[in-house]
Structure formats: C-alpha cells, structure tokens
Amino acid sequence: MPNIFSSQQDFKEWFSNPFNQSMNQNQSLNLLVVQRLQSILRPFLLRRMKKDVEKQLPEKIEHIVKCELSRRQRFLYDEYINNNKTQKTLHEADFFSIMNVLMQLRKVCNHPDLFEARQ
Numbered sequence: 001m002p003n004i005f006s007s008q009q010d011f012k013e014w015f016s017n018p019f020n021q022s023m024n025q026n027q028s029l030n031l032l033v034v035q036r037l038q039s040i041l042r043p044f045l046l047r048r049m050k051k052d053v054e055k056q057l058p059e060k061i062e063h064i065v066k067c068e069l070s071r072r073q074r075f076l077y078d079e080y081i082n083n084n085k086t087q088k089t090l091h092e093a094d095f096f097s098i099m100n101v102l103m104q105l106r107k108v109c110n111h112p113d114l115f116e117a118r119q
Contacts, residue, residue: 069109076108076115 032053069077084106089097108115 073112092109
C-alpha cells in the first residue's frame, strides 16, 4: 500500500515492532494496534456473495473421454448382465428395478472393488 506507507520500514514500525515487543514481553496485544491494522486492511478484504461469484465464472466445459473396461471390470459386467436374476429383472420388472440394474452396472464400471461378491 504505497499510498499509506512510503516504505516497508514504515509498515514495520506501525505493526511489526509493537507485535514483536508484546510477544517478547509476554503481554497481550495492544488493542489499538490491532484496530489500526483492521481499519487499514478492511477496504482490501474481499467479501462476496456466492451467487455473485457464480455469475462471474466462465461456462463449464464437459469433456467425455471413453475408455475400455479392464479385464476384471469386463468379467464382472458380463457376469452380472448374464445372470438369470438380472435377465429376469430386465424383462419383467418395473422401472425402478431396471434402474437398480443400471446402477449396479455403473458400480461395476466405476467402483469394481465395491461390487458385491459373486455367488
């Protein structure tokens, strides 16, 4: 802040030296020094609302990167989709049961270690 302090030495004299002195003497900080520092720094502190910041952000760009399943993922995926119970669910069940099958397939792809043990 060159408008307020002509040099770093001025800033140190105003703030650093009183802080150091109070720490060396094990005294509480001088309330006047703290208030002075707050009054000088207050205009420079950034306070914005989240909704205002979101308006200033650039548009999100979505990139879709397709990759092959690993051998283990492919095995779990094929085993689950070829399971009789899964096939029966796909042919006869309601919407939510089919969505459950899709979520299980998604789990096989994204988190194969969390997939239930085969029976």
